[in-house]
Amino acid sequence: MKITVLMGGTSSERNVSLASGIRIVQALRSRGHDVIPMDPARGVISASEERELSTGRVGTEPPSLESLAKFAEGTFLPNLTGMKEITEADVVFLALHGGQGEDGTIQALLDMAHVKYTGSGLLASALAMDKDLSKKLFRTEGVKTADWLMAPVTTEQVEGILGLPVVVKPSKQGSTVGLSVVKKRTDLAAAIEEAGKYDDEVMVEQFVPGRELTVGILGDVALPVGEIISKHEIYDYECKYTAGMAREEFPAKLSKEATEKVQQQALLAFRALKLRGYARIDFRLTSEGEFYCLEANTLPGMTELSLIPQGAAAMGISFPELCERIVRLALG
Numbered sequence: 623m624k625i626t627v628l629m630g631g632t633s634s635e636r637n638v639s640l641a642s643g644i645r646i647v648q649a650l651r652s653r654g655h656d657v658i659p660m661d662p663a664r665g666v667i668s669a670s671e672e673r674e675l676s677t678g679r680v681g682t683e684p685p686s687l688e689s690l691a692k693f694a695e696g697t698f699l700p701n702l703t704g705m706k707e708i709t710e711a712d713v714v715f716l717a718l719h720g721g722q723g724e725d726g727t728i729q730a731l732l733d734m735a736h737v738k739y740t741g742s743g744l745l746a747s748a749l750a751m752d753k754d755l756s757k758k759l760f761r762t763e764g765v766k767t768a769d770w771l772m773a774p775v776t777t778e779q780v781e782g783i784l785g786l787p788v789v790v791k792p793s794k795q796g797s798t799v800g801l802s803v804v805k806k807r808t809d810l811a812a813a814i815e816e817a818g819k820y821d822d823e824v825m826v827e828q829f830v831p832g833r834e835l836t837v838g839i840l841g842d843v844a845l846p847v848g849e850i851i852s853k854h855e856i857y858d859y860e861c862k863y864t865a866g867m868a869r870e871e872f873p874a875k876l877s878k879e880a881t882e883k884v885q886q887q888a889l890l891a892f893r894a895l896k897l898r899g900y901a902r903i904d905f906r907l908t909s910e911g912e913f914y915c916l917e918a919n920t921l922p923g924m925t926e927l928s929l930i931p932q933g934a935a936a937m938g939i940s941f942p943e944l945c946e947r948i949v950r951l952a953l954g
Contacts, residue, residue: 633721
């Protein structure tokens with residue numbers, strides 16, 4: 623098949639996307655496909671650039687907002703669907719994370735051009751990216767999620783309704799970019815300001831202590847549950863993309879009943895947002911045995927340290943096979 627892999631882009635998760643994308647390119651080529659790597663911010667990626675990216679390095683911090691603004695100036699996005707690398711592809715593999723790659727923008731462009739692509743469609747992508755709307759939909763389907771408020775909020779409102787600590791984060795971001803755990807009332811305003819640099823909507827969410835779990839969905843099947851044991855209080859950007867900063871266990875050490883319950887909750891969350899193809903649903907498990915859904919990732923990371931490839935591997939699915947299955951789901 624002729625497959626174009628879109629990677630990079632202009633979001634704060636650009637570096638993660640490049641690491642995911644180059645690995646997907648290599649995996650699909652190993653299965654005999656004709657693959658073109660393409661960055662919507664810069665165009666087709668050359669062979670020399672591919673070699674540089676093949677190290678898979680992400681870094682401990684996201685790119686600066688200034689550097690991302692420069693990439694945005696040269697974006698090919700308005701003309702994307704007029705490029706032969708897109709129009710002549712049998713399928714476009716979306717390895718973009720965050721921003722216009724994951725919020726439904728590129729999905730809408732590809733829909734209008736009648737181009738098949740991996741992952742969820744326009745509406746589902748937009749719903750999952752908006753944490754406020756997605757949490758409301760989770761609750762309608764019986765998926766438990768922590769209480770939350772949307773800024774602007776006062777310190778008194780947060781303390782009275784949610785209590786401390788709270789998690790403050792941009793409503794439409796991923797990879798914990800712009801996220802803070804606030805334990806003191808005096809830190810709340812600064813945390814909201816920091817999150818506001820990355821999105822015009824900021825969520826203040828009740829902090830749920832407990833074990834960090836994740837469930838990958840492939841088609842209509844829940845993959846083995848994984849547990850993340852992080853060296854930081856939360857599974858942040860550095861822990862996600864720096865070797866040795868977190869340990870992942872697949873399958874997680876859970877009872878059969880608990881495993882089935884969280885997998886069922888993940889499938890309910892997947893369906894609540896009308897997701898398709900594949901996704902990753904993240905949870906916290908409290909000491910009382912309650913599962914709280916944190917969020918749904920419609921284009922989850924595919925780096926060497928990423929979670930959905932580990933979940934697939936625990937089910938006996940190699941990374942090249944995982945990528946090919948995702949492609950076939952898009953075509954099916």
